[in-house]
Amino acid sequence: MESSSWPQSLPSNRIKAIQELTQGQPLINKLRDMRPEEIESDLRSADGVVGQILGMFDNTLSILSSTEIPYIPTGDMQSSGSWDGQTSEDHDETVKTVTPVKTKRGCYKRRKDSTTYTKLVSNPVDDGYAWRKYGQKPILNATYQRNYFRCTHKVDQGCQATKQVQMTEDKPPRYRITYNGHHTCKDLLRSPQIIFDSPDPSNTSIILNFETKGFTENKQTDTCLSSMRQNRKEGFPSLWLKHNQSYSSWDLTAQVSEVPSKPVSVMSSGVDHEDMISSEVYSSTCCTRGYDEIDDLIGNNVFSDLFELCP
């Protein structure tokens, strides 16, 4: 769907929500076109599709409930390499990035009016950016503390991007990642690829390259895993990636001790914002859904109802 075809008055987060739904439409079609015996024989792949659809709904909800992003009519949000509709040079008075004015410790300007984007992920995978944790706070009515991360290149390149990671009480636990501002740094680790966890315990990752629409295999160090390893401490709640043999996938398991307010400090993760297919929501989902659930999803016209909301 072309952004240029939408009314200029349409809020950008609504446009992104529409894009999200648009991207999910082929998934619905795919699921609909699967024969029942096909689903039953390959429940895992059907489940994957369902997971992707559910992830799409998650993201749509997140987008619609996130801070309003001013719509910038020129430029393709999908291909510009910028998730918030701006290019890295595209700063003006519409979206201000307020640099903290520091006179003494703790004296700063909160970046209240910078662009934000929230997403819900089930698996903290590397988003290609280098993040450094700078704080964590207990949040009212939340079991787990919220973790605050800033770009590693804040000092050397003045990059103002930050993100917050809040572990939810879902089962399995998920992570609400709120991105604040956007990267102006040139991070060599950055890659326009989505990295899935691999079923192979030898740590081979599968990368979905959206340019080629295909899968490629890639050996790489799981930064998330290695970070988690270093975060395991005595009496310290930690996150573990365990390999689930029966499902051939990586499960993300939260192990919480008596102090449940310190989940992880390693969230150098989340797939990139502009790659809103949101693989991370379902990349580690196991085959837990039955055929009935899939059938319900196809049978209900939830998706088409949502599209009726679009202009």
Add this chain to the structure above:
DNA sequence: TAAATTTGACCTGT
């Protein structure tokens, strides 16, 4: 020893 993380202090917004 440099870089990253932890954590209490301090600030802003509501």
Add this chain to the structure above:
DNA sequence: ACAGGTCAAATTTA
């Protein structure tokens, strides 16, 4: 006043 976001000294890790 309170909740949440950020700073920076202290501490830990590689």
